[in-house]
Amino acid sequence: MSRPEPILDIRDLTAGYNAIPVVQGISLAVGRGEAVALLGANGAGKSTVLRAVSGLIRPKGGEVLLNGENVAGTGAEALVRKGLSHVAEGRRIFRKLSVEDNLDLGLASVSLSRAEVQRRLEEQYSLFPILKQKASDAAGSLSGGQQQMLAISQALIRKPDVVMLDEPSTGLAPILIEEVFTKLDQIREQGVSILLVEQVVERSLEFVDYAYLIQGGRLIAQGSPAELQKSNAVKQAYMGEVSIR
Template sequence: MLKLESVKVSYGAIEAVKGVSLEVRAGEVVTIIGANGAGKSTLLKSIVGLEPVAAGKVFIGGRDATQVRAHERVALGVAMSPEGRGVFADQTVRENLMLGAYSRRKDPAAIEAAIEREFQRFPRLRERQDQLSGTLSGGEQQMLAIARALMSDPKLLLLDEPSLGLAPLIIKDIFSAIRQLRESGLTILLVEQMAKQALGVADRAYVLETGCITLEGSGRELLNDPKVKAAYLGTH
């Protein structure tokens, strides 16, 4: 579903991503963990086309998408729920969902069916559908960000720090939704600082440190790795 070959991303003279290679197979949940500043969000942005790749290749669904523009990558089946949620604050919940379905705008019936599907997935959004998104709680905004990404009916969903700044009960709900999406067969690439929860839901995982992959393995293997425990799980 996704393959990166020696991807490099730079901000001026600073190389934020230093030759990363990884893959995400169809139906998998793959997690990337790492500290702040490791390059995780930059890597996701390079996959969806929001950051240019300085070197290397990005393949989506077997197609070389390295030079494909961001809005055209949606048609290749990729969507992202960004760090910080990025909801359109002056638009209602329903309007945000409709904007997420822009690539499907010629099929109103499919859009309405998708909105209903997301309301069933996140009942709170149904209750708030006519409310301006900027007035939602952080947890509600995160639900909306994920639902909006799903409105394009992606084959590959990228989730960037979905638990950031949320209360423990809301984090539990978000990871429950991720498990449901996995069970539906959706392919997910998850970037997350809550390492224990992220590795617990992952089929496979990578550790990113200062722009480089330093460890990879199954979610269970990394969850039990002494180095990962010491660095990310708060145990020795």
């Protein structure tokens, strides 16, 4: 099955911290309207890929094409304006500010009329009704699942072309993980392209159209979820070399 034209095309990306490269030669693409997973064990370099793509760290090599434009090395605050949203690991909301102020800051990069801001807020409240109930509460007082919803909603409110989510299920109970994936389904139905970094492998493969596997900072496999599930690659990515007799 052919994949849609890429909206985010990462080519031969090398990135790391100080002089140490964490990921090397990573190439992956997210098609328009596609949901793609980047899977791998702890420490494989998944978050580093996202941090380099979103401009939190400067890539040491390679290209990041967003809507055909090479944006590698562009700062995070500028990339947001170009339509890339990154929901970082660990529910990076502003805990001291209210839920509504958090959502309002999601629009800090765009200039909108007061009426449009209100319309965007209502849109997010209809997707995440709990946020409306808690609109004036401090974000830090929300439960873990609600904080994750807020972090996702904060990224969606500016209507990005691509959303990159870094382990949205971390620290959540299974029932809440399911709720997060249900919301991600609804977001994909709205036409938003998604790059998902996860450790919850089976549920992620159920959700996405295509997946990449990373181990030790290098891609080791890619394919449709069905292809990957058939192969030994997933086991290898999470447990190292495995021989199945």
